[in-house]
Amino acid sequence: MKRAYNFNAGPAALPEWVLQEAKEHWLNFNDTGMSLMELSHRSADYEAVHNEAKELLTSLLSIPDNYEILFLQGGASLQFTMIPMNLLPKNQTAYYALTGIWSEKALKEASKLGNTAISISSKNENYSYIPNSEQIEVPKDAAYLHITSNNTIYGTQWSSYPTNVSVPLIADMSSDILSTPIDVSKFGLIYAGAQKNLGPSGVTVVIIRKDLIKEDAALPTMLSFHTHAKSNSLFNTPPTLAIYLLSLVLKWVKKQGGVEGIATINNEKAKHLYDVIDQSNGFYRGHAEETSRSKMNVTFTLQSENLTKAFLQEAKEAGFVGLNGHRSVGGCRASIYNAVPLEHVMELTKFMKEFQRKNQ
The missing domain is CATH 3.90.1150.10 (Aspartate Aminotransferase, domain 1)
Structure with a gap:
């Protein structure tokens, strides 16, 4: 079979090695007599896959100990809601840098839940450029600053990140995570749908600084970062196959x-x-x-x-x-x-x- 020249924006190409590796163990994972898809998410065999994926991601991105890795569902689009629900108090304002449609969507959802403001925008030039990060001004009492690191629709990407802000920096890295080294410690939270650089669709990775995870009884249980952090992202049945394939992609990245x-x-x-x-x-x-x-x-x-x-x-x-x-x-x-x-x-x-x- 000749592989297609796949330039899809997402779901996107997966490494051939990953597909072959998954195929090799498709019917009998770890001599269990079952496919990975059939394993209980409470089983030792699946838990090993789950934890290995976290360990690989930690190693590849040099994620500090004071961060939690979550495997969630709902895509980056659900994070547009979860982030303000968890991190935007009523007496504070969240700031958004507008560099494309996805940052617009993130702002729209946050605006339904609390006070928001635009920190900087390139909409006036049809999102053909990334504004100068040094020109971003955010009050010290802001809840956070949100950016979209790469804009799939317009083909723009941040080459450097804001350094002159004292509030948590939150980044949607769905389309460029793992593509170049980053300093995770500069961010309060990074999130990414898997279907471009991390694996198949169905799982979303959230890397969040632990001090930002708060228990709030008023939040819907499934929309609380605290719920998933305290249960190692196993509060409910996770997308086990997607996480397994994500772990294989991480192994492939290590091989590269x-x-x-x-x-x-x-x-x-x-x-x-x-x-x-x-x-x-x-x-x-x-x-x-x-x-x-x-x-x-x-x-x-x-x-x-x-x-x-x-x-x-x-x-x-x-x-x-x-x-x-x-x-x-x-x-x-x-x-x-x-x-x-x-x-x-x-x-x-x-x-x-x-x-x-x-x-x-």
Whole structure:
């Protein structure tokens, strides 16, 4: 079987090694005579998988001891609600940096639950850039500052994070977690849906500083971080298969040289694609300003709508999957998450150069 050139934005490509490893143990995990999906989440065999995933993530991201790792459900979208429910008191204000649709959605949900404000925004330029983090001003009595580290729709990414704020920094890292080294200690909370860089859809990783976890009897039980922290994310039945596959992805990342090794490959993949765009004399036009370009989602258009449609159709016929831009902005988008092989990116660059040659 020939693997597709998968550039989907999410659910996205998984490492072939992970799929083969899961296949090898699909019917009989750990000589239990059962698939991992059939194991009780209270069993020793599953608990070992669960805890290994936490240990691997701790090691790969150098997560300090004063942080808790939670495996939750509901995607990043549920965190738009859980975070203000748990971390936004009535007498405080949460600040949001608007850099795309997902940060807008996060702000919208928080606004239903408490006081919110916009700290900085790039909406005036159709989210084509990331604002200067040093220009962000947040009052010392704010509840927190929320950012979206990578914007899948517009193809922009924070290259450095705000350092001049004294309140907890919260980051939605759904689309770039594990893609480059980060200092977890600079954040109060990091959350990420798994379906781009961590594994399949169905599990959301939350990395939260322990002092931010408060017991609040007024909160719905399942929407309290305290509930899940005190039960090792086993209060209810977790998405066991998704967590197992996440653990395999983490093992694969370790085999690639850890986050540092992955970052080197990601830089190379992004460079090849942006070089084609920059050297096309305007045939391909990137959406993001150069200083804000994402290394996970490369967004671009062609010189006309008809040419864009022709590009996407021919790319599909050539075996490339998922190159359509988001429905809200159109154009093209190549999502080059961790599991997308460099070889597939090189095939895309060859296709882009040939398409330009034929249509210029």
